[in-house]
Amino acid sequence: xxxxxxxxxxxxxxxxxxxxxxxxxxxxxxxxxxxxxxxxxxxxxxxxxxxxxxxxxxxxxxxxxxxxxxxxxxxxxxxxxxxxxxxxxxxxxxxxxxxxxxxxxxxxxxxxxxxxxxxxxxxxxxxxxxxxxxxxxxxxxxxxxxxxxxxxxxxxxxxxxxxxxxxxxxxxxxxxxxxxxxxxxxxxxxxxxxxxxxxxxxxxxxxxxxxxxxxxxxxxxxxxxxxxxxxxxxxxxxxxxxxxxxxxxxxxxxxxxxxxxxxxxxxxxxxxxxxxxxxxxxxxxxxxxxxxxxxxxxxxxxxxxxxxxxxxxxxxxxxxxxxxxxxxxxxxxxxxxxxxxxxxxxxxxxxxxxxxxxxxxxxxxxxxxxxxxxxxxxxxxxxxxxxxxxxxxxxxxxxxxxxxxxxxxxxxxxxxxxxxxxxxxxxxxxxxxxxxxxxxxxxxxxxxxxxxxxxxxxxxxxxxxxxxxxxxxxxxxxxxxxxxxxxxxxxxxx
Numbered sequence: 001x002x003x004x005x006x007x008x009x010x011x012x013x014x015x016x017x018x019x020x021x022x023x024x025x026x027x028x029x030x031x032x033x034x035x036x037x038x039x040x041x042x043x044x045x046x047x048x049x050x051x052x053x054x055x056x057x058x059x060x061x062x063x064x065x066x067x068x069x070x071x072x073x074x075x076x077x078x079x080x081x082x083x084x085x086x087x088x089x090x091x092x093x094x095x096x097x098x099x100x101x102x103x104x105x106x107x108x109x110x111x112x113x114x115x116x117x118x119x120x121x122x123x124x125x126x127x128x129x130x131x132x133x134x135x136x137x138x139x140x141x142x143x144x145x146x147x148x149x150x151x152x153x154x155x156x157x158x159x160x161x162x163x164x165x166x167x168x169x170x171x172x173x174x175x176x177x178x179x180x181x182x183x184x185x186x187x188x189x190x191x192x193x194x195x196x197x198x199x200x201x202x203x204x205x206x207x208x209x210x211x212x213x214x215x216x217x218x219x220x221x222x223x224x225x226x227x228x229x230x231x232x233x234x235x236x237x238x239x240x241x242x243x244x245x246x247x248x249x250x251x252x253x254x255x256x257x258x259x260x261x262x263x264x265x266x267x268x269x270x271x272x273x274x275x276x277x278x279x280x281x282x283x284x285x286x287x288x289x290x291x292x293x294x295x296x297x298x299x300x301x302x303x304x305x306x307x308x309x310x311x312x313x314x315x316x317x318x319x320x321x322x323x324x325x326x327x328x329x330x331x332x333x334x335x336x337x338x339x340x341x342x343x344x345x346x347x348x349x350x351x352x353x354x355x356x357x358x359x360x361x362x363x364x365x366x367x368x369x370x371x372x373x374x375x376x377x378x379x380x381x382x383x384x385x386x387x388x389x390x391x392x393x394x395x396x397x398x399x400x401x402x403x404x405x406x407x408x409x410x411x412x413x414x415x416x417x418x419x420x421x422x423x424x425x426x427x428x429x430x431x432x433x434x435x436x437x438x439x440x441x442x443x444x445x446x447x448x449x450x451x452x453x454x455x456x457x458x459x460x461x462x463x464x465x466x467x468x469x470x471x472x473x474x475x476x477x478x479x480x481x482x483x484x485x486x487x488x489x490x491x492x493x494x
Contacts, residue, residue, distance in 0.1 A: 001027075001039070001040050001041065001042065002025040002026060002027050002032060002033065002037075002039050002040065002041035002042070003026050003027050003028070003041065003042055003043065003473060004025070004026040004041060004042070004043045004044075004045065004440075004470070004473065004475070005023060005024070005025050005026070005033075005037060005039065005041035005043070005044050005045070006023065006024040006025075006026075006044075006045045006047050006052060006442075006444065006468075007023050007037075007044060007045065007046055007047055007048070008021065008023065008046065008047050008048040009021070009022060009023070009024060009047035009050060009051065009052035009444065010047075010049075010050065010051045010052065010447070011024070011034075011051075011052050011053070011434055012051060012052070012053040012411055012412055012415045012434075013053070013054075013433055013434040013435065014053060014054040014415055014416060014419035014420040014423075014432050014433045014434055015412075015416060015420055015433060016412045016413060016415075016416040016420075017412060018412060019051070019411070019412065022034055022035050022036075023035065023036060023037035024037075024052060024434070024440075024442070025037045025039055025041065026440040026470070026473045027473075028473065029439060029440060029472045029473035029474075030430075030437060030438065030439055030440055030473060031434065031435065031436050031437065031438050031439075031440050032436065033436070034434070034435065034436050043475075045444065045468060047444055047467075049446070049448075050444050050445065050446055050447075050467055051411070051444070051445050051446070051447045052434065052442060052443070052444050053415045053419060053434065053442070053443055053445075054081075054415075054419040054420065054423075054431065054432050054433055054434055054438075054441060054442060054443070055079065055080070055081025055082060055419070055431070055441035055442055055443055055469065055470070055471065056078070056079045056080045056081060056082075056373075056395045056418045056419060056443065057080075057081070057082045057083075057084070057418065057419055057422040057423050057426075057428060057431065057432055058075065058080045058082065058083045058084065058374055058375050058377075058394075058395075058422075059084050059216070059254045059372050059373075059374040059421075059422035059425065059426065060084065060087050060187070060218050060219055060254045060374035060375070060376050061083040061084060061085050061087065061374070061375060061376070061377060061378055062085060062087060062088070062090075062376070062377070062378040063075070063083045063085040063111065063377075063378045063379050064085055064086075064091075064092065064098070064378070065378055065379040065381070066083070066085075066102060066105065066107050066109075066111060066378075066379045067101050067102055067105045068379070069379045069381065070105040070106055070107045070108060070486060070488075071108050071482055071486065072107060072108050072109050072379045072488075073108075073482050074377075074379065074380040074382075074391050074392050074460075074462070075109060075375075075377075075379065075391075076108050076109055076469055076471075076476055076477050076482055077392075077462045077463060077466060077469075077477060077482070078392065078393065078394065078395045078396050078452075078462075078463050078466060079395050079396070079443040079445065079466050079469055080109060080375075080395065081109050081110060081431075081441040081442075081443070081469065081470075081471050081476075081488075082109060082110040082111075082112065082423075082428060082431060082441065082491070083109060083110070083111055083112070084112050084113070084114065084153065084422070084426050085111065085112070085113045085114070085378075086113035086114035086115060086116055086152070086156055087114060087116075087156045087158075087187060087189070087218060087376075088116070088118075088156060088157075088158035088160075088161065088189040088218065089116045089117045089118030089119070089156055089157045089158025089159070089161060089164040089189065090116045090118055090119060090156075090158060090161075091113060091114060091115050091116035091119050091147075091152075091156070092119070093115070093119050093120070093123060093143065093147070094146065094147070094150060095113065095115055095146075095147040095150040095151055095152050096150035096151065098113065099111075099113065099150070099151050099490050099492060102490050103489075103490045106486045106488075107486060107488035107490075108471065108476055108482065108483075108486040108487070108488050109471060109476075109488040110428075110431075110441070110471070110488045110489050110490075110491050111488060111489075111490050111491065112153050112426060112428060112490075112491040112492075112493070113151075113152060113153065114152055114153060114154045114155055114156040114184075114185075114187055115143075115144060115147035115148070115152040115154075115155050115156070115179075116155075116156050116157075116158070117155055117156060117157040117158070117164055117167070117172070117175060118157070118158050118161060118162075118163055118164040120140050120143045120144060120147075120155075120175065121140060121163050121164065121166075121167065122163055123139075123143060124136045124137075124139040124140045124143065125140075125163075126163075126277070126278070127162065127163050127275065127276060127277050127278040128163070128166070128276070128277070129162075129163075129166045129272075129273060129275075129276030129277070130166065131166075131167075131168055131170075131171060132171055137171065137174055137175075140171070140174075140175050141174060141175055141177075141178050144175050144178040144179055145178050145182075148178065148179055148181075148182035148184055148493060149182070150492075151490070151492030151493050152179075152184065152493050153184060153185065153426045153427060153428075153491070153493040154179055154184035154185035154186060154187055154214075154216075154426065154493070155175065155176060155179045155184060155185075155186055155187070156187045156188065156189070156218070157172060157186070157187075157188045157189065158189045159188060159189060159190060159191040159200070159203075160189050160190070160191060160192070160193075160267060161189070161267050161272075162267075162272050162275040162276075164189075165191070165272035166272070166276075169203060169206055169207065169210075172203075172207050172211075173206075173207055173210040173211045174211075176207055176211035176213050177211045177212070177213075179211075179213060180211050180212045180213035182493065182494070183427060183493070183494055184213070184493060185213065185214045185215070185216050185425060185426060185427075186204075186207055186208060186211065186213045186214065186215050186216065187215075187216040187217075187218050188204045188207070188215065188216070188217060188218055189218045189219070190203070190204055190217060190218070191203060193221045193222060193223045194222075194223040194224075194303060197222060197223075197233070197237060198236065198237070198240055201217065201237065201240045201241060201244070202240070202244075204217055204251070205244035205247075205249045205251055208244075208249040208250060208251055209247075209248065209249050213250075214250040214251075214252075214425070215249060215250065215251040215252070216251075216252060216253065216254065216425060217241070217251070217252070217253035217254075218253070218254060218374075218376075219254060219255055219256060219261075219374065219376045220237070220241075220253040220254070220255045220365050220371065221255065221261065221357055221361075221362075221365070222234055222237060222357070222358070222361045222365075223303060223304060223356055223357070224358060233361075234360070234361040234364040234365065235364070237365075238364065238365070238368050238370070241253060241370055242370065245370065251370075252370045252371070252372065252421075252425065253365075253370060253371050253372070254371065254372045254373065254374035254422070255362070255365040255366055255371050255372075255373070255374065256373070256374060256375055256376050256390050256394055257362060257366050257373070257390075257394065257397050257398050257401060257402065258357075258362070258388070258389070258390050258394075258397075259355065259356075259357040259358070259359055259362055260353050260354060260355045260356065260357065260388065260456070261353070261354045261356060261357065262313065262351065262352070262353050262354070262376070262388040262390075263351065263352070263354070264349050264350070264351055264352070265310070265312075265326075265341060265344060265345055265349065265350045265351070265352050266280060266345045266349055268300060268301075268304065268310075268352075268354060269297050269300050269301055269341050269342075269345075270284075270293070270297060270300075270342075270345065271293060271296050271297075271300075274289070274293060280345070281345070281346050284342050284345055284346050285346055290339075290342060294338055294339075297338050297341060297342065298337075298338045301326070301337060301338065301341060304354050304355075304356035305355065305356055306327070306337070307325060307326035307327035307330060307337035307340075307341075308325050308326075308327040309325070309354060309355040309356060310325055310326040310327075310352050310353070310354055310355075311323065311324070311325050311326075311352060311353040311354075311355070311386070311456075312324055312325070312326070312329065312344075312350050312351075312352055312386075313350075313351050313352060313353050313384075313386040313387060313388070314350065314351040314384065314386070315344065315348065315350040315351075316348055317347045317348040318347075321344075321350075322385055322386045323385060323386045326340060326341060326344075326352070329344065353386075353388055353456070363402075363408065366398065366402055366408075366409075367402065367408050367409055371417065372417045372418070372421040372422045372425065373394065373395060373398055373414075373417045373418045374394070374422070375390045375391065375394040375395075376390060377390045377391035377394065378391065380392065380460070382460055386459065387459045387460070388456075388459065389452070389454035389455055389456055389459040389461075390454075391454070391459070392452070392453075392454035392459065392460060392461060392462060392463065393452025393453065393454040393461075393463055394452075395418055395463075396445075396450050396451050396452045396463035396464070396465065396466065397451065397452035397463075398414050398417075398418070399411070399414060399445070399447075399450045399451065399465075400450060400451030400452060401451075401452075402414060404447065404448075404450075404451075411447065419432045419433070420432040420433050427493070427494060428491055429491075439472060439473070440470055440472065440473040441470065441471055441472065442468075442469075442470040443466065443468070443469055443470075444466075444467045444468040444469075444470075445465050445466050445467055446465045446467060447465075448465075449464055449465040450463070450464065450465030450466065451463060451464055451465060466479065467479040471487045471488055472487040472488070472489065473487075474487045
């Protein structure tokens, strides 16, 4: 007796192979039968005219809030069954404590985490803007070793952020060697997405080569100085990644299908040296410091298109500013945009959306063979008025925009980027492929209607066309509502 029998589905198995018609029988949380299945089943799902594929593996998230919102509805409703968190150098320590908290919360989807290099560095040497001493480096290696033994699937760096921005190649290599010994991956928010992007990719590849570790470039993107004619740098970036791979580095990347980023205002606008010692706010209160850095801050804001391209999405000191651009805030306060930005950071670090990416670059990164799909989102709080739409629409958006509407990819190609590629990258066992014996994390969707509805104006809109999401062999979402029961598990690294 099967637990669930899905009948007559158009199966995309996650490998990139062409679809085939099959029934899928599930028993005890795994795929027990695949093909023409005549067994009796406690529950039958008619999938005639529908597609079936592995559950989507979101390779880059900041989903630590799953402890607070374990139903993870915004992710589950778009077909995500597994997330990899702890990205951009930021994670909780110790890792075991974090994973235990997630397990106690009983999440609706599976959860894996990286250990953050920034968190390790902060614990070993605070916010010091220098290289580590021999003793500090030894402590960082011990912390990395402990994290891997406690279940991390790799290490992440946030070299665009502090304190990760203060690290140099030798430090990154030495800590990554420990991670490599445990089969982990090096996932890096690289140091630059603008003028020094090729150097940043070269640094990531150097870590992979010297430490003997697989490299995952996080949310690959490209910033251009506005108002300047630029060559096709996206092609140069992709060629660089391919060249390093052909040279023996196991390097790939993830990316999201949107033309806007989402991070803190200070990380974009303020030079990293101003934050040394954790004294950012103190220094920004100093008029002399402001005068010295004002030109740099203005240049950083101009690089991404100016204050009209920056939208405040989270600012607890004054929620009325959420949804307004930095230009709006500056006008309302009678301040120059550069001064307004520094004022907001002093008052309380704002999170912002930066409309800074070119559509054609995003298209190239989404479609390239070495790229997998990731949201760079998390478990969304529906009470927050302004969020990035990627939290609700990333995976259905790719299926609609890039496959069905524009035909830039096929369904097998896109689904591989969302399933078997990230599962293999992060050594997630028994998931990412539709085959007998694999854990039954599955998505049933309508290829004719699947798509995103979330926009920057209405970001909390759920996608359409997702008919069933199955986690660990149980129906977690039936196309209308999310189950009150939750079957996700914590995935601890080997």
